[in-house]
Amino acid sequence: MNTIYFYMYLTIVILSTFTFTFLRCIHGLTYFDDFFYPNPNNDIFSNKIYLSSHIAINFAIGYLFGFEVILGMLVKIAIFEVYLYFTEYCDVFKTGKLAYLIIIVILSLLSYTAGALTKLTFT
Numbered sequence: 760m761n762t763i764y765f766y767m768y769l770t771i772v773i774l775s776t777f778t779f780t781f782l783r784c785i786h787g788l789t790y791f792d793d794f795f796y797p798n799p800n801n802d803i804f805s806n807k808i809y810l811s812s813h814i815a816i817n818f819a820i821g822y823l824f825g826f827e828v829i830l831g832m833l834v835k836i837a838i839f840e841v842y843l844y845f846t847e848y849c850d851v852f853k854t855g856k857l858a859y860l861i862i863i864v865i866l867s868l869l870s871y872t873a874g875a876l877t878k879l880t881f882t
Contacts, residue, residue, distance in 0.1 A: 821874025
């Protein structure tokens with residue numbers, strides 16, 4: 760797959776994430792919170808929508824892009840999850856448990872790698 764699609768994907772993710780944060784923190788739109796943030800207790804394992812959406816989306820993206828852009832995706836996943844971690848409460852000084860951030864980054868990276876391995880296996 761041509762890497763230009765990865766850069767298009769990256770641009771869309773960056774713009775939509777900033778738009779989401781603006782709408783959420785400035786205008787109070789909380790419709791997509793179940794997909795991007797664990798829950799008020801910050802327990803990632805009790806919110807099945809949060810956990811399954813991260814795993815399924817990263818697996819699908821891993822299957823789509825494969826190992827061609829793995830370094831870029833590893834950086835993107837880390838930056839994206841850290842950004843969501845700091846914007847969860849719309850206050851960079853109020854954050855959740857750091858252990859949950861590390862767990863979701865590892866799960867996202869593993870699911871991306873599993874998707875890339877699946878693509879490699881079936882193509």
